[in-house]
Structure formats: structure tokens, C-alpha cells
Amino acid sequence: MATSKPVLEVIIGSTRPGRVGGAIAQWFYELARAHEGFESELVDLAEVNLPLFDEPQHPSRQQYVHEHTKRWSEIVSRADALVFVIPEYNHSINAAIKNAIDYLHVEWRYKPFGLVSYGGASRGMRAAQVLKPSLVALKMPYAGDVTISLPITPVVEGVFKGDEQLVKAAGVLLDELARLTPVFQALRA
Numbered sequence: 001m002a003t004s005k006p007v008l009e010v011i012i013g014s015t016r017p018g019r020v021g022g023a024i025a026q027w028f029y030e031l032a033r034a035h036e037g038f039e040s041e042l043v044d045l046a047e048v049n050l051p052l053f054d055e056p057q058h059p060s061r062q063q064y065v066h067e068h069t070k071r072w073s074e075i076v077s078r079a080d081a082l083v084f085v086i087p088e089y090n091h092s093i094n095a096a097i098k099n100a101i102d103y104l105h106v107e108w109r110y111k112p113f114g115l116v117s118y119g120g121a122s123r124g125m126r127a128a129q130v131l132k133p134s135l136v137a138l139k140m141p142y143a144g145d146v147t148i149s150l151p152i153t154p155v156v157e158g159v160f161k162g163d164e165q166l167v168k169a170a171g172v173l174l175d176e177l178a179r180l181t182p183v184f185q186a187l188r189a
């Protein structure tokens with residue numbers, strides 16, 4: 001009998017027109033699809049199109065009044081593991097990613113996550129370090145990261161090709177997610 005694989009959602013964190021985040025997420029998503037441990041999905045926050053957080057109740061109650069929140073809740077509920085592809089803005093995270101995270105609560109809990117961060121010399125690491133405590137507060141276990149320097153490995157004509165080192169780092173992250181995911185699926189059950 002065929003058993004279904006865990007769902008890994010790769011989230012495009014930047015919503016900026018002209019962003020490079022879409023190309024970087026596409027690169028990681030293709031590596032995730034080639035990994036036998038997951039059924040992978042690409043989720044674009046620009047398409048999810050959430051307004052600034054506008055739910056009256058704390059998300060832990062799941063008493064959502066807005067259709068956009070219900071749709072977002074359904075998307076994240078499907079995930080067994082997540083990878084957030086995030087830019088660094090002003091030595092921190094971009095607003096859209098924090099906003100999207102704050103909308104939900106239970107949907108994130110006990111789901112392993114990885115970070116793919118990018119930027120200049122910092123490789124987006126300051127953004128990653130800012131985001132991590134919020135995800136840990138939501139009881140998400142951290143599986144690792146991939147950090148990308150855009151000056152060294154740029155997006156060219158809308159396409160990102162990670163070098164050997166980045167492909168290896170992505171593989172390490174996917175393997176670690178694959179190790180953690182069944183453990184936390186069992187915990188959620």
C-alpha cells in the first residue's frame with residue numbers, strides 16, 4: 001500500500017515586485033522535489049496576499065473572521081515541515097513574513113522548519129537570527145539553514161543557480177528535515 005509522504009512547504013517570504021526571492025525559492029523547491037522524503041509545495045506570500053494582521057481574536061483560538069485567514073490556515077495546516085525563504089531588510093526580516101507568521105498559531109506547532117536566507121555580505125543571517133525566536137516560540141523545531149550571498153551567487157535573468165556549496169547545504173537541511181518530520185508528525189497525532 002502506498003503511504004503518502006510528508007508535505008514540505010517552501011514559502012517565498014518576499015512579496016516585493018521584482019524580488020529575487022521567487023527565483024531562490026524555485027531553486028530550493030526543485031531540490032526539495034528531487035528529495036524522496038517529501039511531497040513539496042511552493043507557497044507564494046505575494047499570492048496569499050494577506051493584509052496587515054486584522055483578526056480580532058488571538059490566533060490560538062482559531063476563531064478566524066476573515067476569509068484570507070481561513071485560506072492561509074488551510075495552506076499551513078497541510079504542511080508537515082516548512083522552509084522559509086527570506087531576504088534581509090535593514091538588518092532584520094521583511095514585514096510580510098512576520099505578518100504571515102503572526103496570523104496563525106496552532107497551525108505552526110511542532111512542525112520542523114528550515115531557513116534559506118539571502119542578502120549581501122551578511123547572507124541574510126541577521127534576518128534568520130531575528131525570525132528564529134518567533135518560530136521557536138510557536139514550538140517549531142529548527143532543522144538548519146542555507147545562507148546565500150547575492151554578490152557571490154546572484155540571480156541572473158530571473159534564475160538562481162546555487163553553487164556546489166549551497167546545493168550541499170540544501171541537501172543537509174532537507175535530510176535533517178526528513179529526520180525530524182516523522183517524529184513531530186507522531187507528536188502532533
Ligand SMILES: Cc1cc2nc3c(=O)[nH]c(=O)nc-3n(C[C@H](O)[C@H](O)[C@H](O)COP(=O)(O)O)c2cc1C
Pocket residue numbers: 014015016018019020021022087088089090091092118119120121122123124150
Ligand atoms: C528595504 C530593503 C532593505 C534592505 N536591507 C538589507 C540589509 O539590511 N542587508 C542586506 O544584506 N541586504 C539588504 N537589502 C538588499 C536585499 O538583500 C536585496 O535587495 C534582495 O534582493 C532583497 O530580496 P527580494 O528581492 O527577494 O525582496 C535590502 C533591500 C531592501 C529592499
